[in-house]
Amino acid sequence: MSIYGKYAAYLPQILDETMAQIREIGQAYQEKNGQKLYEHLEGRVKGEESMTQKCKKKGLPLTPESALLENRDAIGLRIVCNFIDDIYTCIDLLKKQSNFKIVKEKDYITDAKANGYRSYHLIMVVETPFEDVHGNKPGQYFVEIQLRTIAMDTWASLEHEMKYKHDIKNPERISKELKRVADELASCDVSMQTIRQLIKEG
Amino acid sequence: MKILLAEDEAQLNRVVTVAMQKSGYEVDSVFNGQEAVDAVKKHPYDVIIMDIMMPVKNGLEAVKEIRATGDKTYIMMLTAKSEIDDKVTGLDVGADDYLTKPFSLKELLARLRSKERRSEDYNSKQELNYDNLKLDLNSQELSSNNSISLSKQETSLMRYFLLNPGKQLSTRELFNHVWKEEDETEDVVWVYISYLRSKLQSIGAHVKILGEKGGSFSLTRA
Numbered sequence: 001m002s003i004y005g006k007y008a009a010y011l012p013q014i015l016d017e018t019m020a021q022i023r024e025i026g027q028a029y030q031e032k033n034g035q036k037l038y039e040h041l042e043g044r045v046k047g048e049e050s051m052t053q054k055c056k057k058k059g060l061p062l063t064p065e066s067a068l069l070e071n072r073d074a075i076g077l078r079i080v081c082n083f084i085d086d087i088y089t090c091i092d093l094l095k096k097q098s099n100f101k102i103v104k105e106k107d108y109i110t111d112a113k114a115n116g117y118r119s120y121h122l123i124m125v126v127e128t129p130f131e132d133v134h135g136n137k138p139g140q141y142f143v144e145i146q147l148r149t150i151a152m153d154t155w156a157s158l159e160h161e162m163k164y165k166h167d168i169k170n171p172e173r174i175s176k177e178l179k180r181v182a183d184e185l186a187s188c189d190v191s192m193q194t195i196r197q198l199i200k201e202g
Numbered sequence: 203m204k205i206l207l208a209e210d211e212a213q214l215n216r217v218v219t220v221a222m223q224k225s226g227y228e229v230d231s232v233f234n235g236q237e238a239v240d241a242v243k244k245h246p247y248d249v250i251i252m253d254i255m256m257p258v259k260n261g262l263e264a265v266k267e268i269r270a271t272g273d274k275t276y277i278m279m280l281t282a283k284s285e286i287d288d289k290v291t292g293l294d295v296g297a298d299d300y301l302t303k304p305f306s307l308k309e310l311l312a313r314l315r316s317k318e319r320r321s322e323d324y325n326s327k328q329e330l331n332y333d334n335l336k337l338d339l340n341s342q343e344l345s346s347n348n349s350i351s352l353s354k355q356e357t358s359l360m361r362y363f364l365l366n367p368g369k370q371l372s373t374r375e376l377f378n379h380v381w382k383e384e385d386e387t388e389d390v391v392w393v394y395i396s397y398l399r400s401k402l403q404s405i406g407a408h409v410k411i412l413g414e415k416g417g418s419f420s421l422t423r424a
Contacts, residue, residue: 110406112348180351183343186404187351194400198393 003052004074005064010130011045014141015075018126019043022079025093036082037090039150043077068133072104072123072142079147084109084193087120087147094145099127103142109152115175116182117159119148151185203248203318207231208238208264209280210256218251221307227314235259239267242275249317251310252297253280254288262295269296276317280305330364333423335402335409337364347406355380356401359394363411363421370418395419 002008022041029037046054051067051074060066068074081087087109094100104123112118125140132139148156155178162174205222209215210233219231230245232238236259238252250268254261265277279292279300289300301310330337334346342357343349352360358380362371373391381390392415399411413419 110348110404180341183349184351186348187353187401190350190400190404191397194393194396197400198396 002048003055003062003064003067004048007064007068007130007133008048010128010141011075014126014128014130014143015043015045015077017128018075018143019077021097021099022077022094025090025097029089029093037086037093038079038081040080041077042080043075046071046074046076064133068141073144075141075143077143077145078153079145080153081147081149083196084149084189085196087149090147091120091122094122094124101125109148112182112186114179115159116179117156118152118182118186119146119156121146149189151189155182155185203314204228204246205230205314206238206241206245206247206250208233208235208251208256208261209253210234211253218307218310221311222314225311225314235261235264238264242268242273243271247275248321249314250275250277251280252277253282254292255282262291265292265297266295276321278313330361332364332367332421333408335364335407337361344401344407345405346408348404350401350405352401353397355394356397360398363398363419367421370420372418373416376419392416 004011019041026037026041029035051071052062054071055062055066058066058070060070079087079090081090091102091105095102102122102124104121106121109118109120122145124143124145126143127138128141129138130141131137132141134140159178162168162171162178168174205227207215207219207222207229209218209231212233215231215233219229222229230241230247232241234256235252238250238261239259241247242250252261252265256264259267261279265279268275268277276299277297279289279297280303281288281292281300282303289302292300299313301313328338328340330339336345337343337352337357337360338345339357339361342352342354344352344360359376362376362379373388376391376395377386377388380394395411395413402409402411408424409421410424411419411421
């Protein structure tokens with residue numbers, strides 16, 4: 001039996017619909033402004049195995065309630081933007097959607113993590129036609145969204161490689177270099193943002 | 203500090219060397235300009251003390267040759283005459299300071315201490331602070347809540363603001379300070395002010411650069 005129970009079948013559909021809605025937002029923005037709102041969009045339903053491990057680690061019972069309410073990243077999306085201000089534009093547009101309700105935001109861009117990680121994290125509740133864990137239909141599901149620039153995304157991939165390789169000989173050195181390069185990438189992101197502003201001002 | 207002394211009078215050379223060694227400096231002593239040039243090619247020095255009137259090669263020639271190799275070591279000339287021309291020539295060929303003979307050991311040692319202070323306390327003080335803002339000149343990193351890297355020119359501009367907080371600095375002054383030697387025009391100042399403003403904001407600094415394009419700018423607490 002899946003940790004997601006009978007809700008397992010709904011999750012990919014909710015993911016698809018949410019992504020489709022965000023694509024529409026992107027298209028409408030592009031038609032209006034002639035510029036891409038984001039560079040690419042990706043999404044996933046957290047695997048059974050991975051969700052089970054996470055619940056075990058947190059000492060939660062292996063139930064759909066744990067998987068869908070206690071954890072709020074069963075459905076996850078990532079929006080990767082060209083420029084920093086596009087991220088904030090995306091967030092504004094997401095907030096305007098009547099079936100999305102943002103319940104938590106964490107700005108790791110203006111408040112980067114100590115290791116250099118930068119991204120904007122938000123959790124929203126989406127209205128769906130499907131029944132939810134509370135038995136409501138139409139039901140509500142949590143969706144986690146990470147927004148970042150291409151540079152932040154590249155950095156996160158590199159950091160991920162280090163995190164999951166356990167036999168690194170000099171982890172302190174690599175961490176230090178990752179932190180340094182994160183600050184350099186942030187510098188480029190901010191500089192490009194500034195140049196964009198200078199172009200706009202003419 | 204490691205010092206090279208070039209002085210042809212054996213007695214004086216000996217006295218000065220011992221006095222400097224007693225003050226804790228490492229001293230190499232040579233007796234003419236050619237030996238000085240050769241020593242500089244082989245060893246690193248923090249200060250070179252160079253007599254002008256020397257056999258084989260005089261001090262002025264030696265300084266010229268040392269500078270021609272691109273060496274920037276601090277050089278103090280010792281001049282027997284108190285003639286202005288001698289001092290001017292010495293400074294113009296690349297010396298940084300001079301002492302007129304006869305000089306007092308006390309004064310020489312005080313000048314060395316002054317030089318040491320300048321290079322260690324002032325120049326190698328690699329960190330500037332203002333409110334919650336920190337600029338690390340070594341790593342070219344600006345930080346408050348977060349940190350962010352700066353380019354060479356951004357670092358130089360930010361450093362100038364941090365050394366002169368609250369003062370009105372004109373576009374011209376900023377340009378002359380940061381870009382004087384470069385093939386640039388004054389409109390570069392506004393671009394770099396814009397970079398610094400964005401970067402200050404991105405790290406959550408409680409510090410702002412006030413001012414309008416083309417005018418004067420000042421660093422203040424936000």
